[in-house]
Amino acid sequence: MQYEPGLSRDELIQLATRTYFGNVDAKNMEAALDCFHDGALFCVQTDFTRHSGKEEIRRMFDDFFAAYETIIHRDFTCTVDEANGRIAASFVAELTDADGGVTLLNNTNFWRVRDGKFQEVYVYMSGANVLV
Template sequence: MSTHPYPYYVDIVTKRYFDGVDNFDLQKVLDCFHEDAVLTEVTSKTVHEGRDQGIKTMFEGLFDAHSVIWHGNFVHTADTESEAICSQFSVEVTPKGSDECLRYENCNRFYLKDGKFTRVFVYMSGDNLLK
């Protein structure tokens, strides 16, 4: 059973993880994950294993490819007993060298252990940006 209250799950997702992504703060993002965490982009069946290997490389690629990343309009459903949170949200990204803002409506399912992500499942409404 979780030792964290409901607001903790919302905070790690919004104030730590997505804030880190939106501000291109790789260390802040990686600090949300256990060392052996796995992130799966379900829509394209892309799997990134290990915080310091696959997940780090994936975020480096995301940051290198975009000049603007924004997440907002969150709707969360947390299950503190199973240490999980499902977050629906809007995404806006601008690829480097472009003025075009791409918009997505996505959903992530986060599973935690001891306050950090162990598994993350990403469902994207458009092309996979997490290669």
């Protein structure tokens, strides 16, 4: 399903890389969740994991935020379909746990945006799923 275009190319990139990942990296739960529609779907395709709705997505982030002292998403390469409200980004996720152990992942996310918020998110993760 396609959604009406609503955000420009730059606004889609801002939503994905700065608003969303910026708040995830800051562990700012409410601002990160505000990027999603109430009935949003969040799937980790490489692990067949699915979170449906904001409450399931909140629980996923609660666990993710608790598991890592620092979360950094960086080195974004974005591809944007402005006409259909879609964006894809490849990036590095650098996660540091309480013992100082570092997990580096090379991931790609695909977002479907409706009315300025994520309706669907599909994640392809290079290692073990950290978003269970």
